[in-house]
Amino acid sequence: MSCKKWKKKLSSCLDNEVSYRERLKIEKHLKSCQACFNQFKQLDRLHRLVQSIPPEKPGPGFYERLSERLSQKKPILKKKLLGWRYVWQLSFPRVGKIAIAVSAVLLLSVSFYIWRSSISYEVNIKVFEEEYLRSQQMNSFAGELALPAFLEIK
């Protein structure tokens, strides 16, 4: 195999991304070939130099700046809905969820019952009103009858 082909393998050898057998072959070549050995040493030094450069860090308050940008984009309604979903999914244990579901069903049936009975109450009022109006009519009818008599008195 030519040196050009060996040199292509040096980088993955450096990264420990070659099989054990391949590694042995490469090492064997490096022992017998000064040019490839020098190149391997240079690549190794390049790696160590890159590693020695301290990482660049963002300035303080990165998250605060981010959340400001987020709040410009985020629709408030969605956040509220998500909030409720979160409360439901995370805040209650399973037993709690069942309890809430059962009480919701109970609450609904009780409200329905009350609603029904309030309807019949309304019906009663209607009947009462009709009876009241009828009695009023009777009164006015009686008044009409009485009117001439009243005039007569005058």
Place this chain on the structure above:
Amino acid sequence: MQYSDEELVERFGAGDEESFKMLVERYQDRVYHIVYGIVGNKEEAEDLSQEVFLRVYRFLHRFKGKSRFYTWLYRLTINVCLSAKRKRKNEPAKIFSLANPSEHGDDPGEIELADESLSPWKILQNREMAEKIKSAINSLSEVLKSTFVLREFEELSYEELARVFQCSRGTIKSRLSRAREQLRRKIEPYLNGAV
């Protein structure tokens, strides 16, 4: 209590904003470091790192947990960087040259190498070397650069890199080999002395 990435993702999916904050704080330095390695200047690195997390916020529900969270995050990071570069290529007249970081407001005095016991002359030489390496990295093509940066800065395995770039392990292997060969040629004088 320390949540795993995956737990935080799940909690955020259920609407817990605090989990998003924890994810940001866990990864902001690493994302910034990668972005800086690719774009080469602080202002843009800040802006694009924020863009990365804005997209995390918007698209995290698409993350299905088939791979590790950080490979998904790094893929997003690379996408943001490369699409910003593509956009900028269509813009007229670039003001700053990426090959020389000191031209766009980066104070070379801020770069220091780890060993504090070095003499001032050595430190100066190291700073110069760090600058040379950075500008050499900047001169790589976008694809070679981002592969190299993720390998060197984040020490991702070839398998993980293949997942990030959605290509074969062989492609990663050849990209890294080419990137290193180009860098080696560029800074060869610095690679022969003792470090």
